[in-house]
Amino acid sequence: MPLFQRLRNWRKNTISAYILKAFKKALPPMSSTEKEAIEAGTVWWEAELFSGRPDWQKLMGYPAPSLSAQEQAFLDNEVQQVCALVNDWEVTTQDLDLPEAAWQYIKEKKFLGMIIPVQYGGLGFSAFAHSEVITRLSTRNSALAVSVMVPNSLGPAELLIHYGTPEQKNHYLPRLASGQEIPAFALTSPWAGSDAAAIPDSGVVCKGLWEGEEVLGMRVSWDKRYITLAPVCTLLGLAFRLYDPDGLLGEQKEIGITCALVPRDHHGVEIGRRHFPLNAMFMNGPTRGKEVFMPLSFIIGGPAMAGQGWRMLMxxxxxxxxxxxxxxxxxxxxxxxxxxxxxxxxxxxxxxxxxxxxxxxxxxxxxxxxxxxxxxxxxxxxxxxxxxxxxxxxxxxxxxxxxxxxxxxxxxxxxxxxxxxxxxxxxxxxxxxxxxxxxxxxxxxxxxxTRSLIIFGQGAIRCHPYILKEMQAAQEADPVTSLDSFDRLFWQHIGFSTRNGLRTLASGLLGARIFTLRHQAAPETMIYYRQLTRLSGILAFMADITMLAMGGSLKRREKISARLGDVLARLYIASCVLKQYENNGRQQDELSFVHKALQQCLFDAQTALLQTCRNFPNRAIGLLMRLVSFPWGASFSAPADALDSPICEQLMQPGSTRDRLTANCYLPTHPEDPVSAIEQALVYAIKAEPVEAKIRQDEKNGLFKNHPDANVRDIARLAFDMNRISAEEYELLAIRNRLRDTVIHVDDFPKDLRNPAAFMNIRNTCQGDRP
Missing domain, CATH: 1.20.140.10 (Butyryl-CoA Dehydrogenase, subunit A, domain 3)
Structure with a gap:
């Protein structure tokens, strides 16, 4: 046997076996639902940020999202049209719902089927197009956005697309796409809340009558709340725990969380009264059922997917x-x-x-x-x-x-x-x-x-190159295979941690310029890539030390977990800003936004890291982490005040920058709409500034001294009467003043606000004819 192999066997049997035993004890207990939640989804750019040496060339290689011609046309036409059908004040005060014309338009134009493939009658839009539509709708009315957003998010359509049987897809997806079916998905229980895996709603496999025949089915009881679109839904998605005490499906008694589709008019389904979510006026309410029998064909994916609901949801x-x-x-x-x-x-x-x-x-x-x-x-x-x-x-x-x-x-x-x-x-x-x-x-x-339990709690396990693999190795049934895999992974992990620690110390002592970049970054943002690489190394180093020192108790140390999650998130936000700057063609008028956003991310990440060190339960380890990571003290400052002025100038004047940065805003054209009034008033406010400056100079020179009309309301008329401004200039000020007064106007109502009609009987107090 080669010497290397003999040494490895000695290490494995004398060192790694002891460490594996301790590792198993330190692992926090994990239920099957927790395991599925951790392993759900995919790992993407966040893994690079957790690696200690992110590959920025890889980031820049991701294609910039774009809209197809069909998607752009939908955004420019149908989305604009549906926004025009909705008045935010009327929805939230008078109708308490979207107007019928808007609901009809949403259904006809397949807003509810954006994610449904074209072959089933949907629009088959990209995720980016879906995002663009929701962003635009949200600038008009919350109920409008939510009513479109929810059917295209987690719910019956998405679950059917991925897991439905061919029969379920062919029946339901075309009906969902056309708006014949309005979906809702019932997950949240009053007794579980954010701990969705703990839902008490349950069903029992049994036999019962369905369409005149005795079939194998389920008798399900549930009590759900906060269910968006429940009051108007025709098709209810339902998550519950399924049990098979009589072994009708096999030997397994507790089958697990299961997802089913239940028509609203199915016998026993109860849609409760309506919730009132902070004047948003989207449809939301409870649903209940008591021992409602339904055939196994109601399960999304059919009987074969019984018990797979939590994995599907995750x-x-x-x-x-x-x-x-x-x-x-x-x-x-x-x-x-x-x-x-x-x-x-x-x-x-x-x-x-x-x-x-x-x-x-x-x-x-x-x-x-x-x-x-x-x-x-x-x-x-x-x-x-x-x-x-x-x-x-x-x-x-x-x-x-x-x-x-x-x-x-x-x-x-x-x-x-x-x-x-x-x-x-x-x-x-x-x-x-x-x-x-x-x-x-x-x-x-x-x-x-989300901040204290999920971001780092899930991120540390999923993003780390070794932790999840080590956990899986430790849970191997075969002890020989388990030890062999763990030994190899653990010592690779030690090498990874050592390299990160040394790089962290070197970058702390010598600065971020020790890192070289493999991609052609813009000169004005080059330093940020290096600084983010340094922070990535610090995060990887501290995360390893923290998990080693705390083990399973880290699950309860939510403040430490939250701060490390903040660091990962700030690195991700900074990556997005850099990517956006590149995707936009390095627009120089965006640089102030880019600098301020990135400097804030660096400062916030540093603050979270230093707080982690300062509040670490073991003071000696906390001090060690701080000395290795920040040997000269804090490295990053909050963004400079000098960045504020150019940002504000871009936001306070019409132009390509303002339009590009707020490109998703719906801009109504009706002159009485408050957003339209602001857009018009801004143009005239800027046009009037030179005339206003002329009047102010005359005022400084004492020309209007002691005159009773020399006040903010009447001074324009006084200047015109004294021939200090021309008729054209006076008219410009008159238009500016009318628009300004419309913008700053505050509505008033009859005294009896308890009468809903009072809200629609508004007296306009603007004096529009006064310059």
Whole structure:
């Protein structure tokens, strides 16, 4: 036997066997549903970020998502048309639902069948097209976006496409595509909440009557809530635990989570009353059933897929979550940034547009930067789905951080528009968005749990090149095979960790310039690739140390897990920003957004790493990690103030940059629409600024001193009467003032707000004829 083999056998039997025994003890207990959740989906770019040495050439090689001619035409026509059919104020105040004309149009134009293949009568759109549509709809009305989004996300159509029997596909998919069937999917239980795997809803395999014959079926009981589209659905997807106590299907008594399709009119199905989700007015409510008999043919995929429901859900959830909530929240963010950027130029205080104040400038720049980063994440993540990925970890990061960015953006927007934002009415373009922000934070996994349990908890296992393989090796039934595989993987892991630790120390001492790049990066962004590579190495190093030191207890150390997850997420967001900059052709007018977004990501990642070291349970290990990772102390600073002004200038004036950054916004043409009014008022506000400056100079020179009309409301008329401005200039100011007053107008109502009709009886207090 060769010496190398003898040494390996000695190592395996004397060292690795002991480590394997300790490793098995340290492994946290894992249920079958947890195992399926961890192993579900695919690993994509996040694995590179976890490797310690991401291949940036690989990132730049991913194709930029694009729309086909058919998809672009749909966005330009059908999507525009359906937006025009919906009035946000009427939906949320008067109709409490989408208008019938909008529902009919959605069905006729196959909005509910975007993901259904053409062969079944659907549109067969790409994930990117799906994302573009949802983003545009979200800038118009939340109920509109959600009503289209949910049937195209996790639900009956997607599950049928992947797992349905030929008979189920041929029957249901054409009906879903045409809108003959409205789907809902019932997963969430009042007693399980975000722990969907713990659903108590159950069914028992038994015999019963179906269409006059005795057949093998299930008697199912369920109680679900928060089910979107349940009040209007015709086809209910249902997740429950299936049991076979009499062994009618085989020896297995507990079959497991199963997914079935149940027609709404099936005997025993109960659709409850309606939930009221924060004025969003999309259809949402509970559903129940008590010992409802249904044949086994109701199971998605037929009897062969009984017990496979959790795997089905986990495999499909990633794609839906990667598109639905990131898209809808980016739409909300783009609307807020576009309208508030214009408002900050239109609205003046102390004879100055409010956007020129440094305090407002800081907030508006933060809004624009978060929007740019969120949109980059949305596009890259949707592109991953089109590449065939089911990115479970990436979708969690996208869901959490895009919805949190949207919360920050809308909150900042409300600060800027002030009293205008807190008084609801048809002229308030942001109030409903502010109310509805918590919906995205809550659904498809509460954000707190997504951050503290899922991103790193799942990411560390799935993205790490060795952890999952070591766990699988440790669970091998054959002890010889188990030890052999574990020995090989463990020592490869040790080499991986050692190299990362040495690179981390070297880059900390010598700086990120020690890393060489294999792709042709833009000179203005070159340094960011190197700095992100350094942070990737630190993350890989700290993650290994943390998992080694804490073992199974890391599952309970949610704050440590959350911070390491934040680092992975910031690396992903930064990657998306760099990719977006390249995909857009390195537009120089985007550079301020790019610099600020990337510097913020670096700073936030560093903060999370340092907090991990500072709060590590073992102080000595925490100190060691900090000294290796940041030997000279913190390396990255928060973004410079100088970046704010150019960002705000781009957001406060019409132009190609503003249009490109908010390209998904629906821009209505009706002059009374608040968004349309803002667009018009911005143009005239800028045109009027030279005339306004002339009047202000005369005022400074004392020309209007002590005159009673020398006030913000009447000074234009005074300047005209004194021949200081021409008739054309006065008319320009008159138009500007009319549009400005429309924008800053706040609606009022009769005193009896308890009467719903009062909300539709609005007295316009704008004095439109006053310049």
């Amino acid at each position: 495999e499909c959830l990633a794609a839906g979550r990667a598109i639905s909530l990131p898209s809808s929240n980016v739409g909300m963010s783009q609307l807020a940034v576009r309208t508030v950027g214009a408002y900050a130029r239109i609205r003046t205080q102390f004879n100055l547009p409010v956007g020129r104040f440094e305090g407002v400038e800081e907030v508006l720049a933060r809004m624009g930067t978060n929007m740019y980063a969120s949109n980059a994440v949305r596009i890259m993540t949707a592109g991953a789905v089109d590449l065939g990925e089911k990115p479970s970890v990436v979708s969690s990061m996208a869901k959490y951080h895009v919805t949190e960015h949207a919360r920050s953006i809308v909150n900042d927007a409300m600060d800027i528009i002030g009293g205008k934002g807190i008084c609801l009415g048809p002229s308030n373009f942001l109030g409903r968005a502010y109310q509805q922000i918590p919906i995205g934070i809550t659904v498809e996994g509460a954000n707190i749990l």
